[in-house]
Amino acid sequence: MDNQCTSCGCHGEAPSRVARSWRLYLPGVLSSCLLVGGMVLDALVDPGAMARLAWYALAYAPVGWPVLVESWRAFSRGDFFNEFSLMSVATFGAFLIGEYPEGVAVMLFYSVGELCQAGAVRRARRGINALLEARPDSASVVRDGETRRVPPSEVEVGETVEVVAGERVPLDGALQSGAAMFNAAALTGESLPRLVESGEEVLAGMIATEGVARITVSRPFERSAFARVLRMVEEAAERKAPAERFIHKFARVYTPVVVGLAALIVVLPWVVSLLSPGFVYSFAGWFHRGLVFLVISCPCALVISIPLGYFGGIGAASREGILFKGGNYLDAITRVDTVVLDKTGTLTRGVFEVTGVEPAAGISPDELLRVLASVEALSTHPIARAVTREAGRRGIALESPTSPREVAGRGMEALLGGRRVLAGNARLLEGEGIAFPPSKRLETEVLCAVDGAYAGRVSVADVPKEDAAGAIADLKRVGVRRVVMLSGDRADIVAKLAGQLGIEEAHGDLLPEGKVAHLERLKASAAGRVAFVGDGINDAPVLALSDVGMAMGGLGSDVAIETADVVIQTDQPGKIATAIRIGRRTRRIVIQNVVFAFGVKFIVLGLGAAGVANLWEAVFADVGVALLAILNASRMLAGGKKYTRDSSLERGIAGQIARFDSPCRT
DSSP: OOOOOOTTTTTTTHHHHHHHHHHHHHHHHHHHHHHHHHHHHHOOOOOOOOHHHHHHHHHHHHHHHHHHHHHHHHHTTTTOSHHHHHHHHHHHHHHTTTTTHHHHHHHHHHHHHHHHHHHHHHHHHHHHHHHHHHHOOOOOEETTTTEEEOGGGOOOOOEEEEETTTTTSSSSEEEESSSSEEOHHHOOSSSSOEEETTTTTTTOOEEEEEEEEEEESOOOGSSSHHHHHHHHHHHHTTOOOHHHHHHHHHHHHHHHHHHHHHHHHHHHHHHHHHHHHOOOOHHHHHHHHHHHHHHOOOHHHHHHHHHHHHHHHHHHHHTTTTEOOOOHHHGGGEEEEEEEEOOOTEEEEEEEEEEEEOOOOOOOOHHHHHHHHHHHHHHHHHHHHHHHHHHEEEEEEEOOOOOEEETTTEEEEETTTTTTEEOOOEHHHHHHHOOOOOOOOOEEEEEEEETEEEEEEEEEEEETTHHHHOOOOOHHHHHOOOEEESSSHHHHHHHHHHHTTSSSSEOOOOOOOHHHHHHHHHHHHSEEEEEEOOOOOGGHHHHHSSSSSEEEEETTHHHHHHHOSSEEOOTTHHHHHHHHHHHHHHHHEEEHHHHHHHHHHHHHHHHHHOOSHHHHHHHHHHHHHHHHHHHGGGGGOOOOOOOOOHHHHHHHHHHHHHHHHSSSOO
């Protein structure tokens, strides 16, 4: 019998999650109860030395044992100086001098900090886990006239799969059935369903919202868009940001130094007492100071909050439909001051649309479109499709032409209602000796002639995306100094689009090697990093060469997406500035944690060495800073203000981190 939860349909998963959560919190709860109980008993009665030791050892075990195990594992790998060894030495020392409650409290509050970190990570992973949970586990494939449920990996290219309303598309393919709506939120973050026309591509991970959709599979599952996204998300966590690597390098130096200083705090006064008989040396007192120093020195706030900050940044970006392939690229994008953009598919839709209809005298615009679209309906050329789409959008009924003939490189010829119609470029009409007025437009034009007389022209162009102009303005608002467009399209068309969007520098008629040459010059003259945004196979060289390569994930080619460091799943150029803001906000939070943690550490370390701070104050200084750093890092998971400016202090610290480490690209 199916053990399905009646409230959520989770098939028994909810109780197991509750059980896992309870097991996660049980050690802390048990240790807390035993610690409080022991302190109450200490205040009321004298239980005796052995009874106290046994009681507090029992309180120590649930939270201390995991740390001791980690310390031993690190020790066996030759890693003698780490946060776990510091915690173990400090708490054992507390027990040696009879400060049992303090020893338990160190481990208990460290455990609380770890739980807070785990909770923050779970929150950060929600946007990413939405992708992992959306992984299709089966597909309804049509074979021999029957529908069978099989794993997506067993479906071959060319086979047909069925997807019912509410079900996820298991593999990439072309829609066979009529136009249908699909929810693409898991892939792109779009809030509204996407209309997919018959014959257009449907991506794995989308959800059918109505009826039954039949899809012809175009890629195996391991090469699907959804599998590619999952692979990028899984790889992102493995790539460290410069600040993260800085902390790991720093810890290898920091830990033995503070252990040595703690030892000096104990040994140096003893040496002084030998040289100065008047100096009274108390081993217990100085050993206590050394322990306090060790507890304070644990770099918990840095070790926990810096990776959490970058992870939170990656999670926040994924909710915006932006996939960073690692924290190093999240850090690199904060230094971008030059953004280079491809034109087609990046700033434009990559689909031709009718931008103007100019009929000859005595012919209406709709009549011109009817004649042209009726003939162009026989062609599969993108320009021809743009004309037929415009006629359909205007509700113009088309005729069926006869005797069609395609003139290679020029256009179409057919009979429509007994009249000879020509539809094509200027060379087609010139070849027939038909006069037509010169054009003043830069767009591609389709000319029409009926029975040897010019009938009009239709202008077709790849139009800008809705947010293209706003995206350029937004880049300038976030402080990008230079925005450049590079394209293989005609220079005059590129210049016109650049003027429309507010781009001051644009270059056209470029082959891939031309784009590479321009990018190299830009990198040589740029004060900061250079980002390139593209979507095509021809963009792969410049994506790899740039400091930060960004690809459009929806329209982009597989090569571009695999080469890029950042993928914009929504295909919106406006997300470029959003990515920069998220990167800067992440860096600001990380730098705040570095400044705060080091500031408090150095102050309390001095107080501990002087004997002013006791072990309780050391516990709260260490764990308190870690908790506050975690809470600060968790702000990445909320919406809030998006930072566009950095303080001089943050810039200075960021510069020191950059000097300590290598450049961000790996």
